[in-house]
Amino acid sequence: MAKIPSASSLKRQRTNDEDKNASFTWTISDQEVFECGICYEALRIPVYQCRNGHIACDSCRIKLIGRKCPTCRQFFFICRNRAIEKVIELLQVKCNYAPYGCQETMAYSKKHQHEKTCQHSPCFCPCLGCNFAGLSDQLYQHLRTDHNGSLVDFKYDERLNINLNVNEGHHYFREESSGGQYFLDNRRTGELGNIVSIDHIGASKEAEFRYQISVSSKKTVLTFKYTRHGNGLDDDGRIKGYFFMPSELFGSNGRCNLEIYIYK
Numbered sequence: 001m002a003k004i005p006s007a008s009s010l011k012r013q014r015t016n017d018e019d020k021n022a023s024f025t026w027t028i029s030d031q032e033v034f035e036c037g038i039c040y041e042a043l044r045i046p047v048y049q050c051r052n053g054h055i056a057c058d059s060c061r062i063k064l065i066g067r068k069c070p071t072c073r074q075f076f077f078i079c080r081n082r083a084i085e086k087v088i089e090l091l092q093v094k095c096n097y098a099p100y101g102c103q104e105t106m107a108y109s110k111k112h113q114h115e116k117t118c119q120h121s122p123c124f125c126p127c128l129g130c131n132f133a134g135l136s137d138q139l140y141q142h143l144r145t146d147h148n149g150s151l152v153d154f155k156y157d158e159r160l161n162i163n164l165n166v167n168e169g170h171h172y173f174r175e176e177s178s179g180g181q182y183f184l185d186n187r188r189t190g191e192l193g194n195i196v197s198i199d200h201i202g203a204s205k206e207a208e209f210r211y212q213i214s215v216s217s218k219k220t221v222l223t224f225k226y227t228r229h230g231n232g233l234d235d236d237g238r239i240k241g242y243f244f245m246p247s248e249l250f251g252s253n254g255r256c257n258l259e260i261y262i263y264k
Contacts, residue, residue, distance in 0.1 A: 034084075034088065034091070034108065036055065036056055036057040036060055037054055037055055037056065037070075037071065038056055038057070038060040038063075038064075038070060039057065039059065039060055041057060042108070042111065042112060043055065043057055043084070043088060044057065044058070044088075044109065045085045045088060045089070045109070046058050046080055046085065047080065047081045047084050047085050047088070048061040048078060048079060048080060048081065049079055049080075049081045049084075050069040050071075050072065050074055050079075051074055051079070052069070052071075052072045052074060054069050054071045054072060055081060055084065061078065065078065088108050088109060089107070089109065090107075091107065091108040092105050092106065092107060092108070093105065093106065093107075093108050093111050095111070095114060095115060095118055095120070096111075096115055097115065097118050097120040097121050097122065100120045100121070100122050100133075100134070100135060101120045101135070102118055102119075102120035104118070120135065122134055122135065123135065123136050123138075123139040123181070123201050124139075124201070125139065125142060125143070125147075126170065126183045126185065126199065126201060127147055127169075127170065130146075130147075132146070136179065136181060136201075139181065139201060140174070140181065143172055147170075151172045151173060151174040151181065152171065152172065152173050152174070153173075153174055153175075153176050154173050154174070154175060154176065154260075154262065155175065155176050155177070156175060156177075156178075156262055156263060156264050157261065157262075157263055158261070159259055159260070159261060160173065160259075160260040160261070160262070161257060161258070161259060161260075162184065162257070162258045162260060163255055163256075163257055163258075164184075164186060164196075164255065164256055164257075164258050165254055165255050166188065166194060166247075166250045166254040166255070166256075167188060167254070168186055169185070169186060169187075170183050170184060170185060170186065171183065171184040171186075172184075172201075173262070175262075180200070180264075181200070181201040182198055182199065182200055182201060182209075182262060183198070183199060183201055184196060184197070184198050184258075184260070185197050185198070185199065189244075191247060192246065192247060193244055193245050193246040193247045193249070194244075194245045194247075194250075195242040195243065195244055195245070196213060196242060196243045196245055196258075197226075197241060197242040197243065198211045198213070198226075198228070198260070198262070199228065200228065208227070208228065208229050209227075209228055209262060209263060209264050210225070210226070210227045210228070210262075210263040210264075211225075211226060211228065211260065211261065211262045211263065212224065212225045212226075212260065212261040212263075213243050213258055213259070213260055214258070214259040214260075215245060215249050215256055215257070215258050215259075216249075216257075217248065217249050217251075217256075220246075220248070220249065222243075222245070222249070224243035226241040226243075228241060
């Protein structure tokens with residue numbers, strides 16, 4: 001667990017050397033010193049500490065009531081750390097997406113909210129085993145050049161027809177007005193059939209959407225509706241909210257027609 005950072009870990013810039021009441025701006029290069037030493041999330045006010053100065057966030061403090069500090073093994077003494085709270089209020093940090101072009105500097109307490117809507121948050125390639133990350137336009141070029149893919153244009157709330165091959169891994173879609181990008185993930189599960197899902201490519205602020213998939217054969221019509229919140233994988237990497245398509249829905253040529261609607 002991290003202790004209270006020393007003054008040497010901070011760069012202090014005095015805005016007026018002659019005025020004793022001048023304000024100070026604090027800039028930190030290593031933001032890990034302001035992470036909770038238990039859950040490693042960014043500290044938010046209120047901040048608590050044990051009698052030896054080991055810091056914990058409010059959520060972890062509740063879990064430690066009547067228990068020992070994980071670092072020094074002393075019983076956790078519930079005490080607010082007003083000094084570190086004041087520093088957090090004054091601390092200015094850069095966005096985590098600075099490598100992707102964001103030049104914003106903000107109060108530490110506002111960093112989390114900023115990054116939720118940052119226009120420079122990277123888009124990650126949906127192809128298994130690919131670690132590419134970049135802006136939306138860069139991802140589009142990456143899919144075309146490195147994965148031999150093409151994006152099919154569509155409009156929200158309007159039907160999108162896709163002819164799916166039983167062994168085809170992905171289809172990529174781009175919304176005509178907003179430029180929002182999505183992909184259909186098709187995975188073979190053996191002789192029983194396939195699992196199909198649709199996910200968003202891009203910033204988390206756009207990750208909530210609804211979609212509908214319909215497929216039909218001579219005897220069967222199946223429709224799947226799902227609302228996607230955030231990433232389409234759970235903590236163990238398993239797909240959330242998938243559509244199971246029995247093998248008989250694919251024709252003798254191993255193909256079927258999907259009717260897809262994506263709603264915002």
